[in-house]
Amino acid sequence: MAMKRVLMIAYHFPPLAGSSGIQRTLRFVRYLPEFGWEPIVLTAHPRAYERSSDDQLADIPDGVVVVRAPAFDTARHLAVAGRYPGFLARPDRWVSWLPGALWAGRKLIKNYRPHALWSTYPIATAHLIGHALHRMSGLPWIADFRDPMAQDGYPANPKTWASFKRIEETTFKSATFRTFTTPGAVRMYRERYPESPAERTVLIENGYDEDSFVGLEASAASKGSLHPGKITLLHSGIVYPSERDPTQLFQAMSALLQSGRLNPARYVLRLRATAHDDWLKNLAAEHGIADMIELVPPLSYREALEEMLRADGLLVLQAANCNDQIPAKIYEYLRVGRPILGLTDPMGDTAGALRRAGVAGIAPLDDAEAIAAALADFIAQMQAGSPLPLTTEAVSAGSRRQRSAELAGLLEETLSPERPLAECRVLSPTLQ
Structure with missing residues (x-):
C-alpha cells in the first residue's frame, strides 16, 4: 500500500527548547510512517524561539521534509522600547509566522500533494494557517487543540480572548476532526458546540516515548x-x-x-x-x-x-x-x-x-x-x-507509538469513500 502524506503545521518543533509540547509533534513525526502516513512538517524559523537547543534535532527521522517559514516574536523583534501595537500579538506574539507559512504551505501542497492537513495549538496562529490552507486546497483538516482554548478569564486581554474564540468557532465549523488530550476537554467542547457531531471531537492523549x-x-x-x-x-x-x-x-x-x-x-x-x-x-x-x-x-x-x-x-x-x-x-x-x-x-x-x-x-x-x-x-x-x-497497564498504555496509531486512524477516516482524493481541490486555481 502506498504511503499517504500529511502536512503537519506546528510551532513547537526542534530546535525549540524548554517546552514539553515539542514531544507531541516530534513523536507523531517519528511513528506515523509505521502506520502508513508520511509526515511533512511546516514550522517556524528558529529565530522566533526564545530558547533553542540542538539536542533533539537528531530525533527528527532522516528524510522528513521540514520547512521553517519566516517568523518573529513580536515582543522581542518588533517592539520599540518594550512596546508594540496589540494587533501584532493577536492571536499570539507569533502571528508574523502566518504570511510565510501560507506561502510555504501552498508550495508544499503543490509539490507533495498531501492527503490531509494537521495543525496543533497552543500557538493559535497554527490553526489560522491550517484553516487557510484547508480552504485553499480543499484537503481534510485535523485541528489538534490539546487543551481548551478560549476559557473563562483566559486569555486575560478581551481582544485576544475574542480572537481565540473566533479561531475556535471557525475551526469547529471547518475541521474534519478536533482532538484534545484529556477527557474533560473533550466533554467540555462537545457541550460547547452541540451542533457539531460529537464523534468529530476526539481524545488523543499525550504520552511518553x-x-x-x-x-x-x-x-x-x-x-x-x-x-x-x-x-x-x-x-x-x-x-x-x-x-x-x-x-x-x-x-x-x-x-x-x-x-x-x-x-x-x-x-x-x-x-x-x-x-x-x-x-x-x-x-x-x-x-x-x-x-x-x-x-x-x-x-x-x-x-x-x-x-x-x-x-x-x-x-x-x-x-x-x-x-x-x-x-x-x-x-x-x-x-x-x-x-x-x-x-x-x-x-x-x-x-x-x-x-x-x-x-x-x-x-x-x-x-x-x-x-x-x-x-x-x-x-x-x-x-x-x-x-x-x-x-x-496504565503506564504501558501511554506510549507515543500508541498515540500515533490513534492519529493515523483518524487520518484514514478523513479519506472517506464519499470524498476520494481525486475529487479534492489539491490546489485552488489561484495557486497553480
Whole structure:
C-alpha cells in the first residue's frame, strides 16, 4: 500500500527548547510512517524561539521534509522600547509566522500533494494557517487543540480572548476532526458546540516515548541519587504562578518544619526549569524554607529524563482551574516509575490519570493542611522504602507509538469513500 502524506503545521518543533509540547509533534513525526502516513512538517524559523537547543534535532527521522517559514516574536523583534501595537500579538506574539507559512504551505501542497492537513495549538496562529490552507486546497483538516482554548478569564486581554474564540468557532465549523488530550476537554467542547457531531471531537492523549529512555536507566543507576542521604522530590518544568502556584505547598513545608516533622538535613525539593526562579526564591524565603528549596536551570530533554530517574520522588502541581488539562510530563513521570506526589484537585483529569496508574498521594494544590498530611505520609513511605507500585497497564498504555496509531486512524477516516482524493481541490486555481 502506498504511503499517504500529511502536512503537519506546528510551532513547537526542534530546535525549540524548554517546552514539553515539542514531544507531541516530534513523536507523531517519528511513528506515523509505521502506520502508513508520511509526515511533512511546516514550522517556524528558529529565530522566533526564545530558547533553542540542538539536542533533539537528531530525533527528527532522516528524510522528513521540514520547512521553517519566516517568523518573529513580536515582543522581542518588533517592539520599540518594550512596546508594540496589540494587533501584532493577536492571536499570539507569533502571528508574523502566518504570511510565510501560507506561502510555504501552498508550495508544499503543490509539490507533495498531501492527503490531509494537521495543525496543533497552543500557538493559535497554527490553526489560522491550517484553516487557510484547508480552504485553499480543499484537503481534510485535523485541528489538534490539546487543551481548551478560549476559557473563562483566559486569555486575560478581551481582544485576544475574542480572537481565540473566533479561531475556535471557525475551526469547529471547518475541521474534519478536533482532538484534545484529556477527557474533560473533550466533554467540555462537545457541550460547547452541540451542533457539531460529537464523534468529530476526539481524545488523543499525550504520552511518553520509549526510545527516549534507551540507555538512560543504566546511566542513571551508575550516577546514583541526586542527593545521597536526602530524599529529593523533583518538579521538572515551568511553575506557573496561577496554574501551578506552590504557595500552599511552601506553607505546608513550613508547618512541617516548625512541628519537627520535616528535617532540612534529610529532605530537598528540587524545582527544575521553573521560568520563575526569582519569585519562587522570595516565596521560599518568606516561608522560612529556603534551605530546602533547590532552583536549577533547564536541561536537555534526555538529561531531564535521566534526572527524573535519579530522583526519589516526582512532584505534580496542577490547580483546579486546569481540571480539564493534564501536564504532558505526567506520562514521562509514569514511565520513569518513581513515586509520585500529586498536588491537584482530586476531581480533575490530572488526579484521574494519576489514580488510574495507582498513585495514592493526591491532595488539592490550594489546601496547605491536606498537602502537609500528604507530604508527611509520602516522605514516611520514602524513608521506609515502601511506596505503592504504579499500575503497569496504565503506564504501558501511554506510549507515543500508541498515540500515533490513534492519529493515523483518524487520518484514514478523513479519506472517506464519499470524498476520494481525486475529487479534492489539491490546489485552488489561484495557486497553480
